[in-house]
Structures are given as structure tokens and as C-alpha cells.
Amino acid sequence: MFLAWHEIKKNKLRFTLIMGVLILVSYLVFFLSGLATGLANLNRESVDKWNATAIVLTDESDKSLYQSSMSTDDLKEIKAKEAAVIGQLNAIANNGDEKKNISLFGINKNEFLMPNVTEGRAFEKANEVIADDSLKEDGFQLGDELQLSSSDERLTIVGFTKKARFNAAPVLYSNLSTFHHVKFGGAAEENNKSINGIVVRNDSLTNVTTNNKLQVIEIETFIRSLPGYTEQKLTLNFMIYFLFGISAVIVAIFLYVLTVQKISMFGVMKAQGISSNYLSWSVMAQTIILAAIGVAIGLVLTLASGAFLPAAVPVSFDLITLAIYGFVLVVVANAGAVFSVLTIVRIDPLKAIGG
Structure with a gap:
């Protein structure tokens, strides 16, 4: 962790760019999540008020x-x-x-x-x-x-x-x-x-009615059958899922380029006896720090934006959903760092330092 944080402080511009991308991606994910929840509520508010089975x-x-x-x-x-x-x-x-x-x-x-x-x-x-x-x-x-x-x-x-x-x-x-x-x-x-x-x-829907001309529909099933409800929700959710993948790819590209630029330095460190596991953990720690800070800033910006949006914009933020999505963003960012870790593991100290 010491090596990871020390390098972040030394190369502020590079890592700020990575963090900036993560902030933007997380902001978009959180905002789409709020939009999906808000649009869903527009369809089901009165039904939820029934508190029915x-x-x-x-x-x-x-x-x-x-x-x-x-x-x-x-x-x-x-x-x-x-x-x-x-x-x-x-x-x-x-x-x-x-x-x-x-x-x-x-x-x-x-x-x-x-x-x-x-x-x-x-x-x-x-x-x-x-x-x-x-x-x-x-x-x-x-x-x-x-x-x-x-x-x-x-x-x-x-x-x-x-x-x-x-x-x-x-x-x-x-x-x-x-x-x-x-x-x-x-x-x-x-x-x-x-x-x-x-x-x-x-409590039970088994024998609510015996009339063959009538059907008993659970409330959640009824809501999913509302015109456009399911299609709208799936569309926004797929956009969020694609953003998770995009986030992983972007982080992977940035970290891989930084790793390639530091191959000779990693080679020297390996020659001095520093293990691949330690160097790999350093990269993963950097990613965790950057992703956590980026997601936290993205969350704050999203909630701040929501406070100033006009009532006509159907945005509603569910904190549990936002927390889950934030955790997933950190996880997929670390998944993107795997390519850099593999590169570090494969570094031959002699070749890296020109031996």
C-alpha cells in the first residue's frame, strides 16, 4: 500500500486522469440508476399505495x-x-x-x-x-x-x-x-x-376465486405487465451494465499503458528481490484507491445534482442500489487491472534492464 500511495502522489496528473474517468463513469451510472428508479415509480406509485397482495x-x-x-x-x-x-x-x-x-x-x-x-x-x-x-x-x-x-x-x-x-x-x-x-x-x-x-x-392466493373467467395476479406481476414498464426498466439497466464493462476496459487500458512505461523500473525492482506478488498488489491497491475515491466523488456529485433538478425530472435515488453499484464499479475496475498484473508477473528482470 505504501508503494501504491507514494506513486499516486508522485504522478498526480496521470492518476488524476484515471480518477476523472472513473468519476464520470460512476456519475453516469448513478444518475441512470436514479432515472430508472424514478421512471419505475411513475408507473407504480398508486399501486404501491394499495399495499395489496x-x-x-x-x-x-x-x-x-x-x-x-x-x-x-x-x-x-x-x-x-x-x-x-x-x-x-x-x-x-x-x-x-x-x-x-x-x-x-x-x-x-x-x-x-x-x-x-x-x-x-x-x-x-x-x-x-x-x-x-x-x-x-x-x-x-x-x-x-x-x-x-x-x-x-x-x-x-x-x-x-x-x-x-x-x-x-x-x-x-x-x-x-x-x-x-x-x-x-x-x-x-x-x-x-x-x-x-x-x-x-x-396470505395465500391459492383459493381466492374459483371463477374460471377471473384470474388472480400478484401485484409485482401486474406492475411488470404495465405498458412500457418492463421495456423501460430493461433498457436503462442494460445501459448501466454496459457502463460497468466500459469502466473495466478504460481502467485496463490506462493501467496497462502505465505498466508498459514502467517495465524497466519493475525489472530493476525484481532484480533487487522485490516479489511479483508485492508489485502486483501495489497495482491492485492503486486501482482500489483510485476507484474508491472516484466512485465516492461521483456519488456526491450525483446526489448534489439530484437536489437541484426540477421536479419534472423523474429521478429518485435508492441508497442501497447506489451502494451496490458503487461496489460493483470498484470490483470491475480491479478486474480491469488484471492485465497489468499479468504483465508484471511475466517481466524478466534481465530483459527489462537490458541484460
């Missing part, structure tokens, strides 16, 4: 809440500790000044899908809704009257709740009566039992 949809729905259509009578066939009905539709909400894609959830106020209200109050009568608080950033406020696309109904925001987005769209919560009037208009009374799914909390 599974959701029951029709077998023909292809695990899509929007395409599922059933009746509140189907609730009688559900055997679970807790069950809550839900209706869902997508629309564009217009408050006169702003337009926003939203997802309307029709729920029963006395069931567990009812969100915690952080501002205002809960809906109490028809055409009142609780909105995701991200809508406030787009100019929506308490008391706003909303006109939804494809509906003559006007909804009034009476409350806000935190972290309630579904498939990247802010959620509006209403009672089932309001949901039916928005979705079916004049035919609302004829379809007053229509829902899209039933959310359940139960």
Missing part, C-alpha cells in the same frame, strides 16, 4: 386493468381477508388553463384503496375527486373544476394525496358513482355495477 382481473384482459371489465357482483366470489373494487379509465383533464393526462380511479370510500389526504378533504359526494399532488406543479389547485375528455361531467378537486401516479399519469380518486357517470354518461344507471378489477389482501 394481488389484483383480480378478467381472464381476457391480458393482465390489463383498463381492458378488464367485471361487475361488483363478482366480489361475492372472492375469498380474501380484504377486498376492494376499482374502476379505472384514462382521460385528459382540463381546468381551463392547463391540460394533463390523468387516470381516474373509482373506489369505495370505506375500503382500503382510499388514499390518505394530505391537503384538503376526502370526497363526500358526486363529482368530487382527490388528486395526486404532482398536479399542483402543473397549476391545478384545490377547488378547480375539471372537464374530462369524452365526458360532460365536471369534477371538483377537494383534496390532494402524495405519490399517486399510475402508468406515469397522475391519479384522480372518486366514488364509483362519479366514475360511472364519467365513463358511461347517460347510461350510468344501467352500468352502475361495472368495475375493472378487485384488489385483494390475503
Whole structure:
């Protein structure tokens, strides 16, 4: 370790360049990780608020809440500790000044899908809704009257709740009566039992329902089936994995060039009795020091950048994930140093010093 640190201090410029590359790579890895987590949360926030075990949809729905259509009578066939009905539709909400894609959830106020209200109050009568608080950033406020696309109904925001987005769209919560009037208009009374799914909390999913027309889907499976969720997550994760490989290659090239430049010096040291193991460990120690400092600086820069990003940028940092990725970056950097170690081991002292 002494030799490694002494050489770093003596050749500051060379090793600063290596550290600079590691800082940039780690910064990009950490930022992509935050972006992947943030985009994933945009899709699943409202589902996570359910704190549910599974959701029951029709077998023909292809695990899509929007395409599922059933009746509140189907609730009688559900055997679970807790069950809550839900209706869902997508629309564009217009408050006169702003337009926003939203997802309307029709729920029963006395069931567990009812969100915690952080501002205002809960809906109490028809055409009142609780909105995701991200809508406030787009100019929506308490008391706003909303006109939804494809509906003559006007909804009034009476409350806000935190972290309630579904498939990247802010959620509006209403009672089932309001949901039916928005979705079916004049035919609302004829379809007053229509829902899209039933959310359940139960220890076992084996015998939740015996109806062959219904399927019980675990919540994580349901989330992975949301349009674009899996593809988006895989794309960003593959970018991160490629960066790990790029990091190893860059470190390998830098250290190999430095090692080749010092072959004669290593030859002299070997001739003086210094073992290959000691020299190899010196290179590995240098890599560990550079990688650890580079990753630490990259992490600090990432968190600092996240603090100044506008709310519209969907970045969310998970410290456990960042710690894992930081450790992996140090490991792959050391893997890149293996080529330099092999070069040192193969050095013949006599040839290296011109003997």
C-alpha cells in the first residue's frame, strides 16, 4: 500500500486522469440508476399505495386493468381477508388553463384503496375527486373544476394525496358513482355495477376465486405487465451494465499503458528481490484507491445534482442500489487491472534492464 500511495502522489496528473474517468463513469451510472428508479415509480406509485397482495382481473384482459371489465357482483366470489373494487379509465383533464393526462380511479370510500389526504378533504359526494399532488406543479389547485375528455361531467378537486401516479399519469380518486357517470354518461344507471378489477389482501392466493373467467395476479406481476414498464426498466439497466464493462476496459487500458512505461523500473525492482506478488498488489491497491475515491466523488456529485433538478425530472435515488453499484464499479475496475498484473508477473528482470 505504501508503494501504491507514494506513486499516486508522485504522478498526480496521470492518476488524476484515471480518477476523472472513473468519476464520470460512476456519475453516469448513478444518475441512470436514479432515472430508472424514478421512471419505475411513475408507473407504480398508486399501486404501491394499495399495499395489496394481488389484483383480480378478467381472464381476457391480458393482465390489463383498463381492458378488464367485471361487475361488483363478482366480489361475492372472492375469498380474501380484504377486498376492494376499482374502476379505472384514462382521460385528459382540463381546468381551463392547463391540460394533463390523468387516470381516474373509482373506489369505495370505506375500503382500503382510499388514499390518505394530505391537503384538503376526502370526497363526500358526486363529482368530487382527490388528486395526486404532482398536479399542483402543473397549476391545478384545490377547488378547480375539471372537464374530462369524452365526458360532460365536471369534477371538483377537494383534496390532494402524495405519490399517486399510475402508468406515469397522475391519479384522480372518486366514488364509483362519479366514475360511472364519467365513463358511461347517460347510461350510468344501467352500468352502475361495472368495475375493472378487485384488489385483494390475503396470505395465500391459492383459493381466492374459483371463477374460471377471473384470474388472480400478484401485484409485482401486474406492475411488470404495465405498458412500457418492463421495456423501460430493461433498457436503462442494460445501459448501466454496459457502463460497468466500459469502466473495466478504460481502467485496463490506462493501467496497462502505465505498466508498459514502467517495465524497466519493475525489472530493476525484481532484480533487487522485490516479489511479483508485492508489485502486483501495489497495482491492485492503486486501482482500489483510485476507484474508491472516484466512485465516492461521483456519488456526491450525483446526489448534489439530484437536489437541484426540477421536479419534472423523474429521478429518485435508492441508497442501497447506489451502494451496490458503487461496489460493483470498484470490483470491475480491479478486474480491469488484471492485465497489468499479468504483465508484471511475466517481466524478466534481465530483459527489462537490458541484460
